[in-house]
Amino acid sequence: MLGTLVLFVLIGTGCVTSDVGPQDYMTVEGPVARRADSLWNVTFAIAVIVFVIVQGLLVYAIVKFRHRPGRQAAQFHGNTKVEVVLTLIPALILAGLAIPTVKAIADLSEKPEGALNVTVTAKQFWWQYEYTDHGVMTANEMHVPTGQPVFLTLEGADVIHSFWIPKLTGTQDVIPGRTNHMHFQADEPGEYYGQCKEYCGLSHANMRLRVIAHPPAEFERWVAEQQEEAEDPTDPLAQEGQEIFMQTCTNCHAIAGTDAKATTAPDLTHFASRSTFAGAMFDNNTENLRTWIRDPLAVKPGSLMPDYGLSEDQIDAVVAYLQTLR
């Protein structure tokens, strides 16, 4: 059992020394995640104390009562007092944890006041965000203002997904036929990572997302930009790309201000303003876009975007067009 202790010391040091990733939920931001984190801190401290006591007693018993010549085992069957006390202590500890837990559950289920409303629709394998107050539609990257609660309405489309931004809030499932809600608030500007947490098929691993928090004025600017329709391209290559797009991609994609109005796939009106694409899986750059359009299924298994067999020139044109959609 000594091994256990050594191991956990190692893991403990690992906790301190290993990189804290962009998606961890130990260093949190914003009031919702912090409320959960404060409960965790108490629970974890108690768990560590119980762990040390129980494993310590176990090691003590193993060393102290190990067989030695002449040793006789005491033949007792139990001790009612000890047993009652040892039943009551954990019951009391748990009761102590139960009270703040239930209070937090109740508090967090309240709808926050003055919130920004966003409807999230989860699809295999990307996220659609509709800013119902502003008439803005975007995908995978959710822009929010700092210091204001964001109230999400979660709508299921195909299978169950789960929306999660660990540094801001825990997860809530997105279920076909049900409407769920959750809320969070970012206090500091920045980029927050998240991803789908409920196994949803081939590219569950590739269904990622970002929340990008701006100071309120910057957020207003972003909204204003997003409300604009797309402008027609002036560059000839991009114009050729637009033509190809309108023949090939409009069954699924929409671009405001054009004939492309389908909603099964992400709205691309301001595609070039996003830093990632395809479920926040790839950085939004020329090389990645080419690879993606050339054969989507090769890089994202199970994606519903087919390979249209475009030539390299056609791909270049479409990429050029997409990059005008700022």
Place this chain on the structure above:
Amino acid sequence: MATAALPQRRRLFSRPSAKTGVVSWLATADHKRIGILYGITAFIFFILGGLEALALRAQLARPNGEVLDADLYNQLFTMHGLTMIFFVIMPMGAAFVNFLLPLMIGARDVAFPRLNALSYWIFLFAGLFMYSSFFLGGAPDGGWFGYAPLSTSLPSHGMDFYAIGLQIAGIASLVASVNFIVTIINMRAPGMTLMRMPVFVWMTLVVQFLVLFAMPVIAVALFELTFDRLFDTNFFNAANGGDPVLWQHLFWVFGHPEVYILILPAMGIVSEIIPVYSRKPLFGYAAIVFAGAAIGFMGWGVWAHHMFAVGLGPVAVSAFALSTMFIAVPTGVKIFNWMGTLWQGDLRFPTAMLFALGFVSMFVIGGLSGVTHAIVPHDTQQTDTYWIVAHFHYVLFGGAMFAILGGLYYWWPKFFGHMLREGLGKLNFWLWFIGFNLTFGPHHLLGLNGMPRRIYTYPEGMGWDLWNLVSTVGAFTIALSVVVFLVNVAVSRARREEAVGDPWDARTLEWSIPSPPPEHNFDEIPIVTSRDDWWHRKYLSTPERQPTPVVAGAAEGGDTGHGHIHLPSPSLMPLIAAFGLPVIGYALIYKAFPVAILGALIALLGFFGWVFEPATAEDEH
């Protein structure tokens, strides 16, 4: 000559009567042989499930791994879970129960020996049926809890195999549960009152009631899934008025008791091992028994803690948070009682004891991480991350698998009549212990660092690289430990160190008879006068533990000629009846309905043959 020539009644099948050879195993109704069949089969599935785990860990060792593609990864993680739960830990429990239950309660067999054989064959066919999916277009790939509507929409036949394969496996468990419950209630030796039963028997009783009530729930859910998939019904289809959450409720109403179905036999095994090597009676026997029963009852009231992110509303969530916290109390009681058993004992540490103590130590870790799930606002962070993966491996591997290995080392001499080697055993244990912690300890950190479960790949820069690599190294360490175990089995068989009837100076009735036990178990059914009856026949219950001679009467007990010992006769009918089920399964999946009728006829043939063949073969009269 004239009497010997009396015409035999003609039968469709001649009844097998061989005592050795393949047919004797196919037709056996002896609980000890069925137990061994269960154990070997489950161990083979353990190796398969382990190989699946190694492939998964190889894929995750580095970011952007290219060992497996997404499709194969999803099949393998689904099959790993299904295998370890339904085809390893559950049947390993059945192996111990089969072999030991009659011996521990002083019986000559289980209540329904042929039904027992039926359970085994159905279980075997369910496993083969499920694994055949790998060769028939793809294994189940919807996760072991098969959430609808993903499970109803996945295109390969994998989830059909899931729905029907688990249905068949469930029949095996259900049949066995009735058998074991009747055995425990009706077949105890004179004087073996309920509160004198070994704790392993008590835990078996609780588990079999859980199986009896939980299996019908999953059966309903699986029928609905089968109908949704094969016949386009809409139980879980929200677009046509169904409800995906219905699946989750049904699945977890089964699934949480299932967790206790997996862990309570392990607790029973540990409760047998620790007193023997402490040379003390179990501390707080009654408390351990009642805690086990309490877990059995409370286990029905915590299922929605698997669903805290579903959106059940604050009231339901609070209620399930509370029930989840308080089920930790009876679990804690058991831990304290095992510690109390060690206290002031005379402890020895053969391999079996190391595994039992490893169980206690690891289970504490799994229990503590389990309590954190009840903190709902934070559970929505932990859920579906590697924190959960760490938790359930600490209870199922650190718990159940440690206990199973301990049980194998402890009862091996009773099973096979020879000892396992201690040197290799200790190597086995330490590799197992270190490998286990190296594999699943880092999962805690990965979880807290935001790594979701069931992802076949992850990018660089998430802070997950190091601990994934460590975990993969750990997994291969466990594999090495399993190899050491197999070497130990082979070496111990080759250079047999014969086991005496009671090599550990143990406490319960199975040790009062030779190793391995004779076919009829007990020459005379023992008369039980106390808990740990065998110990008290050896030792006066004084602190000085003076050895006393074996009680008078038992020494003369070799006199078996005065009564006929009724033993179950071999029969092939359970095998035939069980074979009908996978035939029906394949026919449903491929919509070859005449074949389904053929399968049903095979099963019926088996059952009719069974009904019309006498329970005891004629030549035994």
